[in-house]
Amino acid sequence: MTAKTGHALIHDYLRSLDRSPGVYRMLDAQGAVLYVGKARDLRARVSNYARPTGHSARIARMIRETCSMMFLTTRTETEALLLEQNLIKQLKPRYNVLLRDDKSFPNILVAKAHDFPQIKKHRGAKSEKGDYYGPFASAGAVNRTLNQLQRVFLLRNCTDAVFESRTRPCLLYQIKRCSAPCVDRISREDYQRLVRDAERFLQGKSTDIQARLAEEMAAASADMEYERAAALRDRIKALTAVQSVQAINPRGVAEADIVALHIEGGQACVQVFFIRGNQSWGNRDFYPRLGGAESHDEVMQAFLMQFYDDKPPPRMILLSHPPEDPELTADVLGERAGRKVELLAPQRGEKFELVTNALRNARESLARRMSESAAQARLLEGLAEAFALPAAPRRIEVYDNSHIQGSSPVGGMIVAGPEGYVKSQYRKFNIKGTEITPGDDFGMMKEVLTRRFQRLLKEDPNREGETWPDLLLIDGGAGQVSAVETILTELGVTDIPIVGVAKGVDRDHGKEEFHRPGKRPFALRMNDPVLYFIQRLRDEAHRWAIGTHRARRSKAAMANPLDEVAGIGAARKRALLAHFGSAKAVGRAGLPDLQAVEGISAAMAQKIYDHFHAKA
Numbered sequence: 372m373t374a375k376t377g378h379a380l381i382h383d384y385l386r387s388l389d390r391s392p393g394v395y396r397m398l399d400a401q402g403a404v405l406y407v408g409k410a411r412d413l414r415a416r417v418s419n420y421a422r423p424t425g426h427s428a429r430i431a432r433m434i435r436e437t438c439s440m441m442f443l444t445t446r447t448e449t450e451a452l453l454l455e456q457n458l459i460k461q462l463k464p465r466y467n468v469l470l471r472d473d474k475s476f477p478n479i480l481v482a483k484a485h486d487f488p489q490i491k492k493h494r495g496a497k498s499e500k501g502d503y504y505g506p507f508a509s510a511g512a513v514n515r516t517l518n519q520l521q522r523v524f525l526l527r528n529c530t531d532a533v534f535e536s537r538t539r540p541c542l543l544y545q546i547k548r549c550s551a552p553c554v555d556r557i558s559r560e561d562y563q564r565l566v567r568d569a570e571r572f573l574q575g576k577s578t579d580i581q582a583r584l585a586e587e588m589a590a591a592s593a594d595m596e597y598e599r600a601a602a603l604r605d606r607i608k609a610l611t612a613v614q615s616v617q618a619i620n621p622r623g624v625a626e627a628d629i630v631a632l633h634i635e636g637g638q639a640c641v642q643v644f645f646i647r648g649n650q651s652w653g654n655r656d657f658y659p660r661l662g663g664a665e666s667h668d669e670v671m672q673a674f675l676m677q678f679y680d681d682k683p684p685p686r687m688i689l690l691s692h693p694p695e696d697p698e699l700t701a702d703v704l705g706e707r708a709g710r711k712v713e714l715l716a717p718q719r720g721e722k723f724e725l726v727t728n729a730l731r732n733a734r735e736s737l738a739r740r741m742s743e744s745a746a747q748a749r750l751l752e753g754l755a756e757a758f759a760l761p762a763a764p765r766r767i768e769v770y771d772n773s774h775i776q777g778s779s780p781v782g783g784m785i786v787a788g789p790e791g792y793v794k795s796q797y798r799k800f801n802i803k804g805t806e807i808t809p810g811d812d813f814g815m816m817k818e819v820l821t822r823r824f825q826r827l828l829k830e831d832p833n834r835e836g837e838t839w840p841d842l843l844l845i846d847g848g849a850g851q852v853s854a855v856e857t858i859l860t861e862l863g864v865t866d867i868p869i870v871g872v873a874k875g876v877d878r879d880h881g882k883e884e885f886h887r888p889g890k891r892p893f894a895l896r897m898n899d900p901v902l903y904f905i906q907r908l909r910d911e912a913h914r915w916a917i918g919t920h921r922a923r924r925s926k927a928a929m930a931n932p933l934d935e936v937a938g939i940g941a942a943r944k945r946a947l948l949a950h951f952g953s954a955k956a957v958g959r960a961g962l963p964d965l966q967a968v969e970g971i972s973a974a975m976a977q978k979i980y981d982h983f984h985a986k987a
Contacts, residue, residue, distance in 0.1 A: 476508070
């Protein structure tokens with residue numbers, strides 16, 4: 372007897388469902404989740420899928436693939452919505468709208484743990500004592516604002532350690548970007564006033580500050596304190612320049628996110644603008660993955676729930692399209708924020724103009740992306756034709772190694788696909804093998820690929836995810852390709868195409884030779900777009916590997932031998948370096964000399980002595 376699927380299967384589930392709120396999951400024949408949905412009334416919602424007609428092509432296809440369902444009831448629809456979003460984030464179903472974004476948003480932190488607060492960029496958990504302002508759309512937006520704050524308010528950005536070690540003003544003081552509190556060029560009270568002014572600026576009260584600075588400048592000039600008056604004049608000029616370069620300064624919107632959605636050709640772009648303190652703090656575009664022909668309200672609701680899953684929403688969110696269930700969405704977001712959150716789709720006035728501007732940006736961004744995607748698709752098809760692949764690759768992995776005479780060796784992997792470089796999938800491999808001869812590129816490549824594919828075989832042995840490559844590009848010739856083929860064969864991976872990119876005659880761009888296992892090398896035409904595409908892939912892998920190597924080398928150069936001694940913390944290390952002058956001198960010191968250092972006990976002195984002399 373054939374197992375039921377589709378409408379017939381879903382109809383059978385109706386007998387056991389009540390009218391409780393909850394979440395349902397639709398699964399395919401392999402048990403993979405196709406779709407996660409929430410319902411105020413499970414029976415009523417699921418009965419829609421039991422109807423044989425009246426569905427969009429996407430929904431009809433999903434119903435046909437459904438071989439089983441799972442249900443979870445909840446006490447309220449709000450709980451169902453929260454559970455739905457958690458499951459979507461965890462399971463990433465094929466037919467749900469998915470927000471693909473793994474980046475956190477930066478903030479500005481005015482750190483208050485010191486008498487002279489530091490102003491700096493902050494990303495991540497807000498565990499440090501101080502006031503946070505954000506979110507900003509990008510690190511660039513934060514850096515621009517920090518630069519403006521330094522010009523106007525002369526606040527320090529150095530670390531507490533640098534602050535404590537200064538004996539004379541740094542360059543920032545010379546170029547009028549810092550008030551040099553580290554060497555007492557400003558009193559604590561005056562510096563605190565600058566901090567308060569900076570915070571008022573971040574809260575959107577810059578005109579009040581400007582008026583007060585103008586009054587102080589006039590008073591200083593009247594008292595013939597011309598140097599102070601000139602300094603205040605420079606700060607007023609800087610503040611005026613800051614106000615004039617702000618892209619959007621809405622007078623009637625103090626705090627809001629503007630969310631605009633444009634859907635075209637089965638793709639979507641969401642533009643988010645951040646307004647804080649009546650100032651624009653930048654914007655970012657997102658391209659959620661659609662399951663098919665979703666409506667604007669469905670995509671908007673899914674985006675809002677996923678976007679604010681790990682960040683607090685503002686008091687007001689201005690929308691180009693209302694979500695599927697505005698009241699429920701607002702309630703859930705307000706519950707997360709701990710206060711009321713207003714969702715508004717304005718139809719006139721300044722708020723409408725802000726949304727219109729964001730919507731225009733979303734439309735233009737999606738047009739550019741679709742154009743780039745079409746060009747990328749043609750290049751991938753050309754790549755498949757050039758290397759006789761069965762289809763255009765969806766995931767290309769490119770590998771390269773970097774070292775200097777064998778020191779600090781690293782391997783790098785970049786990933787590219789239909790949407791260009793997938794930088795969130797880039798990986799670095801610190802070479803750990805002690806048996807590898809310095810400079811042995813074959814040994815390094817073997818370690819990198821072994822670690823990479825052993826992990827793939829462990830995490831996704833059935834290749835159900837999107838992390839298995841369709842093509843491997845290796846920087847090297849026939850020898851490297853043969854070595855890679857051997858490595859993969861030993862791991863039981865024999866069906867992934869391998870191509871080596873060798874530099875060819877005179878090692879010039881444009882004369883590359885391509886090597887494949889068991890086939891003769893060949894070259895592409897000098898003006899072939901596919902050749903340029905491969906060159907860019909190889910150069911990106913080279914850039915990534917070199918950058919990773921430099922970072923590892925810098926870390927090694929900054930390493931202190933004292934860090935390897937168990938029990939040596941920051942205080943003892945400072946005491947030892949202050950007493951002996953260098954880690955090398957500590958290593959040469961005798962036991963009595965070590966015991967003479969304040970804070971170093973006889974047992975600790977013995978441990979330090981043994982550490983260095985055991986290595987000798």
